[in-house]
Amino acid sequence: METRKVAVMQKLLKANDAVADELRRQLREKDIFFVNLMSSPGSGKTTLVEETVRRLGKRIKVIEGDIQTTLDAERLQKLGIQAFQINTGPFGGDCHLEAAWVRTAVDELGLDGMDFLFVENIGNLVCPAEFDVGAHLNVLLLSVTEGEDKPLKYPLAFQVSPLCLVTKTDFLPLKNFSLNKLRENIKKVNPACAVIEVSAHSGAGMDSWITILKNRPNFQG
Ligand SMILES: Nc1nc2c(ncn2[C@@H]2O[C@H](COP(=O)(O)OP(=O)(O)OP(=O)(O)O)[C@@H](O)[C@H]2O)c(=O)[nH]1
Numbered sequence: 517m518e519t520r521k522v523a524v525m526q527k528l529l530k531a532n533d534a535v536a537d538e539l540r541r542q543l544r545e546k547d548i549f550f551v552n553l554m555s556s557p558g559s560g561k562t563t564l565v566e567e568t569v570r571r572l573g574k575r576i577k578v579i580e581g582d583i584q585t586t587l588d589a590e591r592l593q594k595l596g597i598q599a600f601q602i603n604t605g606p607f608g609g610d611c612h613l614e615a616a617w618v619r620t621a622v623d624e625l626g627l628d629g630m631d632f633l634f635v636e637n638i639g640n641l642v643c644p645a646e647f648d649v650g651a652h653l654n655v656l657l658l659s660v661t662e663g664e665d666k667p668l669k670y671p672l673a674f675q676v677s678p679l680c681l682v683t684k685t686d687f688l689p690l691k692n693f694s695l696n697k698l699r700e701n702i703k704k705v706n707p708a709c710a711v712i713e714v715s716a717h718s719g720a721g722m723d724s725w726i727t728i729l730k731n732r733p734n735f736q737g
């Protein structure tokens with residue numbers, strides 16, 4: 517029984533990967549850089565996208581993943597950009613997005629008028645890491661209030677992400693948190709992961725983030 521379960525899961529992941537690869541290829545052909553944001557609930561994903569739109573302009577579309585509510589999509593629509601909300605609640609409450617759902621959302625949004633596509637994955641450090649959504653760049657956000665031990669506890673999320681943003685650094689003066697320890701722990705699980713520190717509230721580190729987006733790492737495959 518267990519063997520069969522594993523076989524079915526492998527088949528599902530393989531089908532997901534095929535859709536993800538095709539989406540990645542199609543977006544590259546259209547010169548659209550696709551970024552998948554993953555983090556625990558409340559680490560600052562939507563706030564980061566809001567600040568990114570303010571700095572990078574409106575040729576950005578966003579797919580929002582949440583179990584319930586259209587709150588995040590509404591926040592982004594207020595900035596004058598197109599945002600599509602996926603809610604998994606009515607379909608069993610999955611805690612991740614799959615490539616086929618992202619594909620459907622991209623078809624709804626259309627490919628015209630954007631240079632960047634963001635997915636804000638459903639807030640947790642476990643399931644989103646298991647499903648390729650077709651992004652050119654996975655970005656893991658970890659806020660300074662979550663603790664330096666998270667890379668050790670949730671390694672896969674860090675292993676599938678070439679870039680980690682340490683968010684809410686404006687809290688550092690108030691918090692007993694070691695950036696060095698966090699960097700060490702990230703290195704232990706993914707030595708190739710680049711780490712930058714940002715605060716969407718103070719603006720610190722945001723220039724580095726925007727520069728990375730403009731450089732489009734991994735875009736050419
Ligand atoms: N101090 C501080 N607070 C921040 C920063 N970025 C986000 N926040 C706050 O953190 C809270 C959560 O931010 P969101 O951007 O909604 O977080 P999220 O990751 O999108 O949350 P979910 O979509 O629910 O997973 C809000 O109250 C933000 O104002 C920051 O750089 N500094």
Ligand SMILES: [Mg+2]
Binds near residue numbers: 561562563588636
């Ligand atoms: Mg959000």
